[in-house]
Amino acid sequence: MIRVHCRYLTTAPDRQMLSVGGILTTNSVLRHMNAVRCLRVLRRDVPLSRADIARELNVTRATVGNSIKQLLAENLVIDLNESAEANGAGRPGALVSLNPAGAYFIGLDISSAEINAVLIDFSMRVVAKRIVSIADRYHDPKRVIELLAALPKELVDVSKVRASRVRGVCISAPGIVRDGKIISAPWLSWRDVDVVSAMSEAMKPSLPLQICNDAVALASAVAADSSESDLSDVLLLLLAQGIGSAHLRQGRVVEGAHGLGGEVGHMVMGGRPQMAATHTFEILAGYQRFLPFIENDVPIPEGLAKLVTREGSPALDQALHEWALGLATGILNLIHILDPKTIVLGGPLAVLYPKVAERVESLLSENLVHGFNVPPISVARFGGDGAAIGAAALLRESLFDLPELPAV
Structure with missing residues (x-):
């Protein structure tokens, strides 16, 4: 059984709303x-x-x-x-x-540019999708939560699915998540925001609600799409504005002593701690360098996807070259630290990896310590929707969980 744990809070902790048959006796x-x-x-x-x-x-x-x-x-x-x-x-x-059609699940992924909202069915097929720009308001949690709260009903209405079969909503966020709160999300400028409580009050009709880190959400999507043998040791990298990770061992996310493992985007790639402001993995290998090539009214995932087929130019070629250097340097460090069996890339920026794959893997091969091998690196099939689909997949996964036996 594939298990991916998520740091979350449900709005109905005393009721097994997502279990087959409802409340257990x-x-x-x-x-x-x-x-x-x-x-x-x-x-x-x-x-x-x-x-x-x-x-x-x-x-x-x-x-x-x-x-x-x-x-x-x-x-x-x-x-x-x-x-x-x-x-x-x-x-x-x-x-x-x-x-x-027996059960549906809603995933809402937040970035500083937009909210990506999906409704998936029990077979993991996306049946409805919305992208809402928040570029002018991402720093205001109240306004963003108001938009989040309206999206579940919009998805249900446009898909025409039976509302009674929607099992819940899971929010995916870029940053540290604990007990229903976003503790720290630097790209959103959010700290200690109680998203679950605020959204529970604003969302009509009410649905069971969870929140998780975006890289953990991506891990859930990949796990649901893979066989158990594929998940023996996988490093997942979510490439977006920032960079997050989830290290899967035997299908379980390695979360660290305080549940904060995976914040690889904050890895300093310089000679002094003070370089954390300018030379982190996510600053050097996030999607900021590609924003000048995307039209203002185009969603960032769509704009990045268009760059795949765009004719080369000196400016774009240079951006790809610099991105390959930053990406290779970060992955090099992670291979030395974690020694993963495979690496899977996801998030909106992963769509560009095939354009630099040969360069990145050559740099890795040239610079890994003798005895290390370059692990296979692949791109998850979900594109820019990976975190949103994964958030919904976390809810789906709960239907396959065996209950704890009552104490005797």
Whole structure:
């Protein structure tokens, strides 16, 4: 089971709003666990018969039948018209699969330029999306939270999904997040902002609400899109205005002693501590140097994507060259410190990596200490929507969580 932990606060801590079957009682725990185990088998997006599921879980077909009945009532799975022979023996059994329309999840990603809002279904497909510019108001938490609070209803209205099937909202933010608050987000100029409480008051209708760091959100999207074997040791870098990271080991985010691990954007790449104001990883390798090449009325993710196919110019070529140097230097340090098996790049700036990949990997190869190898570096498929999709995916993941057994 892939697990990505998020520093978050839910607005309904005493209610398991995101669990199959709702509130749990002692008598329902085993039935709930069996239903979730069936759901976890089906998350591979491969339709299976009840007999297939029973064999995989090593339980009786009656147990699986009761669990599937519960999941059908919750609209989380559907019976398909197709049927399949169970290994060629016995009568065909009807196939069941996850119901894409059975649950929806909203992710809201904040940057100093815009809010990227997505609504995804149970199969991780984006069914609605909004981008709202906040370039003239990002420094004002109250105004930004008012915009955040209005977006869930807008997404539901435009998608025409059943509001009752929307399981919650998760906000992704660039910075240190703890207990429902943004403790520090330098790019937003926010400190100690209680986002969850403020948004809970402003959002109508009310929905379960969480908040997480944007790099952790990206990790959730990548984890939901990968097999467990792909996540044995992965360094995820979120390349945007700033740079964040999440180090996944065995599918779990390594958060550090105080839950603050991953703030690699603040890594000083100079000879003196005072150079933290001018020579950090995110200053040297964030997207600021590309903003002059993007039209004012174009969303930054879209503008960066357009640079992929834009004809070269001396100014753009120089910007890409300098970005490659900054990116390679930061990744070089991280390889020496973390020795990751693979590196995955995400965020709006990652779309440009193929243009500098050869240069970056050559610099890494030339400068790594003997004994280190350049790990495979790939780009996540989510583009600039990665953090927003990942925030929504964190909510989706909770449907696959087994409950804690009650104390005896």
